[in-house]
Amino acid sequence: MITINDLTVRLGGNTILDGASASIPPGARAGIVGRNGAGKSTLMKVLIGELDPDAGSINVPRRARLGYIAQEAPDGAATPFDTVLAADVERTTLLEEAETCEDSDRLGDLYDRLLAIDAYTAPARAGRILQGLGFDEDMQAQPLSSFSGGWKMRAALAALLFSAPDILLLDEPSNHLDLEATLWLENFLKSYPATLIIISHERDLLNNVVDTILHLQGGKITLYPGGYDDFERQRAERSAHLAAAAASQDAQRARLQDYVARNSARASTAKQAQSRAKMLAKMQPIAELADDPSLSFDFPDPSELRPPLITLDLAAVGYGETPVLRRLNLRIDPAERVALLGRNGNGKTTLARLLAAQLPPLEGAMNASGKMQVGYFTQYQVEELASDDTPLDHMTRAMTGKTAGAVRAQLGRFGFSGHRATQQVAKLSGGERARLALALITRDAPHMLILDEPTNHLDVDAREALVQALNAYEGAVILISHDRHMVELTADRLVLVDNGTAQEYAGSMTDYIDFVLGRNQPKAEGGAKPAKKSKADQARIREQAKEAKQQMAEQEKRMDRLQKQIASLDERLLTAGAKAGELGKERATLARELADIEAGWLEASERLETQAA
Structure with a gap:
């Protein structure tokens, strides 16, 4: 049992956690959620002993091994x-x-x-x-x-x-992963046999992996059973109850105030009035969920352009004279929503840079509307914001020649109104910086948004707000994201970037997830059946399959022989006495040889399955 007892943590004069308490049973799979700045990472740091609380404690089972990723990445x-x-x-x-x-x-x-x-x-x-x-x-x-x-x-x-480790602690583990690796991680965590505590803004990961949600808000922790959707439903119900309770309290307060005002001056009712005045003083306001400016995304709609916005005709793109992608045939029309799928390193960002006119085509043709404006978002833009400047400074420079009112209006679309527009970037959270970068790239009402991992610094509520804003936006969207919830709710076309090219993926996101997890094969463009193999190809495949089967048969014989030798050594080790060391070394050698042969057998088996497909 992990017990959090009246935990209070203050950082920089601000109270992050304020008497927070919770209990996490052994073997639980707990997801920590909350708005940016709510104290999720602070709680994790106290848990691993990196940060001392100002009051309270966290009790962890003795001898439990805690596993956590250090801030410094391995190198050398x-x-x-x-x-x-x-x-x-x-x-x-x-x-x-x-x-x-x-x-x-x-x-x-x-x-x-x-x-x-x-x-x-x-x-x-x-x-x-x-x-x-x-x-x-x-x-x-x-x-x-x-x-x-x-x-x-x-x-x-x-x-x-x-x-x-006995207690696995993960803080946003998917931030550096592509969709394919995120899916693998999710499957791995589903079967993790010990306690898991994870901070994540991935709705699907939280739904599929955790069985308890720890919600941090206002310095407190509230536990909700189930995954993220269960939590969201229960939170909505709780919010409705709080709103009803607050309305009832307001009515009661008004009645008490009216009674005190009418009866304080009368001797016969003065005591009752004083009693009600004390009741008023003791009434604690019931907190309702307040409007949050950090959930503000409002993309300005572009002017109309005739389709297509962009066409690629057997285009190639790369760096220097070396193509990364070839044979690109793609058309983007106004208001289309296209998600680029594929592992990191396959060329998704390279294709995005071609569409943004940051890279020229090395072969073929790319035609784009001459009046088209493109807004291109990357994590580099977030990291390169001047830390000493304010959102107002950044937007004023970006909108040279525009009125102060127009500059303020664009900032207001993304929640930077009033004093929030004049805070230094250094004091903004990662999510606020991402919103500022989005405000900057959309200042000219672009006809097409290209968003490369826009959610890395956004919490779940902010991601949901971004989805709604993208669906309301009337321009085209090109999306690269490991957040499958965002892809499913936003994209109406899927393009798979793989094997040095990019092609329409005819299936749904569910089909693609099944494919990544090995449950089906990619669909050909337009749902067409794969081309029939020639007789020469069929003969070659049969010969390769025959060789793979022979190799596997030989490996199975060797594995069987080694397993018998190891079993014999295990029996001899029980009574080996002085010869235990020599026998142990021999056993270790045989075990390593067996592991190598098993790996070769698996490789041959996979090759055989591929040929059969």
């Missing part, structure tokens, strides 16, 4: 694969000791423990986790120093998942 010459394996500290320590241990009794204990923790299957498990998070075999063997910050954080996440 170590590979992602080495980094993940090293995360199992016990395994690493035991293997190192076994290499030099000469005490046969101790060596026997070491190998018993290595067997108990599945030490010899660890490389295969590490590879599967890295593969699920987007690292192919080549990437797993490259030094971490060669990766971007986002990929380093993926490696850190892989190491944390591999270490399998």
Whole structure:
């Protein structure tokens, strides 16, 4: 049981958590939600001991191993694969000791423990986790120093998942993931066998993984059973009850005030009036959900343009003279909503930059309406906002020649009214900065919005507000997002960027999710059936399948032989005495050989399945 007792935390003179209490039972799968700034990450930092509370405490079971991703991403010459394996500290320590241990009794204990923790299957498990998070075999063997910050954080996440702590703590784990890796992570967490506490703004992940919601608001914690949709329904009911209670209280207050005003001067009723005045003084106002300016998104509608806005005709795009994508045939019309799907690194951002005219076509043709305005949002724009300037400073520079009223009006569309327009960017939350960046790119009422991961800094309520604003917007939208809820509610066309090109995906988001999880195959453009293979292709496939079956049969024989040898060694180790060390080393060698053969068998099996399809 994790118990949060009257927890109070103050930061920079502000009270973030104010007497918050909650209990999380063993094995629970708890999602922490709340508006940006509500104290979610603060609560997590207190939980891991990184931050001391001003009052109260958090009690965690003794000897429970807590797992949390550090702020610093791993770096250096170590590979992602080495980094993940090293995360199992016990395994690493035991293997190192076994290499030099000469005490046969101790060596026997070491190998018993290595067997108990599945030490010899660890490389295969590490590879599967890295593969699920987007690292192919080549990437797993490259030094971490060669990766971007986002990929380093993926490696850190892989190491944390591999270490399998008793209490797994995750703070926005999908921020550095694409949709495909997010789906894999969700499936992994569904079957996680220990306690899970996750901060996330992904509605689908919260619905599919957690069984309890901890809602932070006003410094307090309220527990709701179920996933996010259950929480939202219960919160709406609670809000309605609060509103009704507040209205009843207002009516009661008015009656008391009227009684006091009419009866205070009369001697016969003065005592009753004083009693009611005391009741008034003791009445605590009932808090209702207030209007939140941080939920304000209002995209200005563009002027009308005749279709199409953009057409690509066998276009290629890349960097320098090297194409990343070829054979691009695409048409975008006004008011269309297109989501670009595909793993990170496949070229979604490259295609977006081509559509935004930031990259020229290397081959083929791209035709765009001469009057078209494009608003292009990326995370770099959020990060590059001048921290010492205010939203008003940024918008005034961007709208040179416009009146002060027009500048203020554009800021007001995105919740920056009054004093909020004159706060320094350094004091804005990540979500507020994202809103400012969206306000800046839409100042000229663009005909097309290109949004590359617009939700990374937005909480669930703000994401919902953004969805509604996009659906009300009358221009075209090109969306890249790992938030499948946003894609499902916003996009009416899906384009899959894969294998060096981009093609219409004829299925729904549900079909695509099934495909990513291996439950179906991608649909051809227009739902057409795959082309029939030639006789030569069929013969080649039959020959390859025959070779794969022969290889698998040989590997199965070797696996069977090794398993028998290992079983025999296990029996001998029970009574080995002084020879336990030598036998243990022999067993470890055989176990590694068995793991390698099993990996080869799986590869051949997958190749055979692919050929059969």
